[in-house]
Amino acid sequence: MRKLSISGDHFILDEQPIRLLSGALHYFRIVPEYWQDRLLKLQACGLNTVETYIPWNLHEPEEGNFNFDGFADIEAFVRLAGELGLHVILRPSPYICAEWEFGGLPAWLLADDNIQLRCNDNVYLSKLDAYFDELLPRLRPLLSTNGGPVLALQVENEYGSFGSDKTYLHDLKAGMIARGMDVLLFTSDGAEDHMLQGGMIDGVFATVNFGSRAKEAFAKLREYQPTGPLMCMEFWNGWFDHWMKPHNTRPESEVAETLDEMLALGASVNFYMFHGGTNFGFMNGANLFDKYEPIVTSYDYDTLLDESGKPTAKFYEARKIIEKYVTLPPLELPPLIKSQAYGKVLMTEAAPLFTQLDVLSRPERRACPEPMEKLGQDYGFILYSTKISGPRSSTELVLQEVRDRALVFANGAFVGTVERWDPRGISLEIPIEGLQIDILVENMGRVNYGPLLRDPKGITCGVRLGYQFLHDWTIRSLPLTDLKGLSFTPINCEERQRPTFYRGSFQVSKPEDTFLRLDGWSKGQVFINGFNLGRYWEEGPTKTLYIPAPLLRQGGNELILFELHGVMEPVVTFVDTPELT
Known part of the structure; x- marks a missing residue:
């Protein structure tokens, strides 16, 4: 039986010390056809492990109705990672944050005004138990103890940033163990007193999350967990974007410096993110402190791979640092995924909302x-x-x-x-x-x-x-989940200042990645061949929407825009490079 264990200050696997060099890839933010490409690039960077959250709202979109197909096929993703020789860290905690809609909690929980979230509330726990009864048996064959690639599971996510209910955390731990989750269990929290005090539980390995000052963060962890390997479960090497604010960037030199500091201390690390991907559909989250700030469709994160999967300067700088500590083979990347500028497309038909x-x-x-x-x-x-x-x-x-x-x-x-x-x-x-x-x-x-x-x-x-x-x-x-019944007619100029669905078509001889520019459009939603691509808004910072090639068809393609405010010239443009301001 293969099981990740702890001896002194080291992880042990197959009776040998191992350093986990991991990167976060969210299967639900990447079209399944590109999972292998992204995993191979993670491996090429010198990483031996992939980490992903598991969002409850993706897998139980309606209470009692479970989904594990397509983007939601977590089992296929994990098996693929194992076939490529990667270890896997899974984070199936009911709450994930992740800049994802409602932090991964299903919206149907809010139909009950009395339910208390993320605590020892019997109603909440009963809903969670039903989900775990479906999810965890699917994960059990994938655990390393059963011959699979999964080495560790997260109990709850940054719980110390939210609450202090240790009974709840112990309930989660016990529920995982009772369902056969016999691999290493862990928590992850910010490296601050109240966060570690609220988020750690007895018998569960603790990790910390940070973006800089590694020595300080690990010193704080040592105050609460004096022995055991050091691990940064979320090394924030970039950041996410809000609408109406500039695109966030972080110099690769800073990322390399902090990574070097961690590895010199003998620590394990998980890049958050290695590759961000896209908040397709309506699945972006939002922040609310001083004011409400919604997150953009792109989850580019200014990280090691950009939104479309291309290596960035951070990829090469990170690999250089890793090579100081690990012997790596020559860099070999999978074949380049090409992008195409398909040019302008005229939207020829309209269906005003109030008529539909x-x-x-x-x-x-x-x-x-x-x-x-x-x-x-x-x-x-x-x-x-x-x-x-x-x-x-x-x-x-x-x-x-x-x-x-x-x-x-x-x-x-x-x-x-x-x-x-x-x-x-x-x-x-x-x-x-x-x-x-x-x-x-x-x-x-x-x-x-x-x-x-x-x-x-x-x-x-x-x-x-x-x-x-x-x-x-x-x-x-x-909810705009089915637009097939819309009745389109030729565009009437008088209708252009009201919420309206616009439809156009375009031909593709060879589907390749592309980026949709919406100059002159105000705000709305894009549907490509029936797939909800995501939101656009002239406020920025994103000026383009990424369209992976698997969403296109050879031959005719349908594009529908739900525009809220109107457009003077109903034309869009497909370009071969993204634009972030």
């Missing part, structure tokens, strides 16, 4: 506007409609606790935008015959980290005209 509502949704009557989760909706958009009686003099329309961005229409005309980070009201004058109000709310990503993790979407409190709450609402869920 019966195709996309069914109306529900409620006294008050309710959040998505109460209607069984997880992601996308939600439309609230009511009629205000008149006449009334100019009064402010207030969306109380809107999450996250709302477009307001009065008798069909756009009258303003209300944003969570700028919740100012809209002044309305109500004529004697009254006024029809439609409020289209976009879920821009649930909070993935911090004390404000509970983040229901839509209008979560109410809508007021002045101090008077408005009642009697028609609500339509718009």
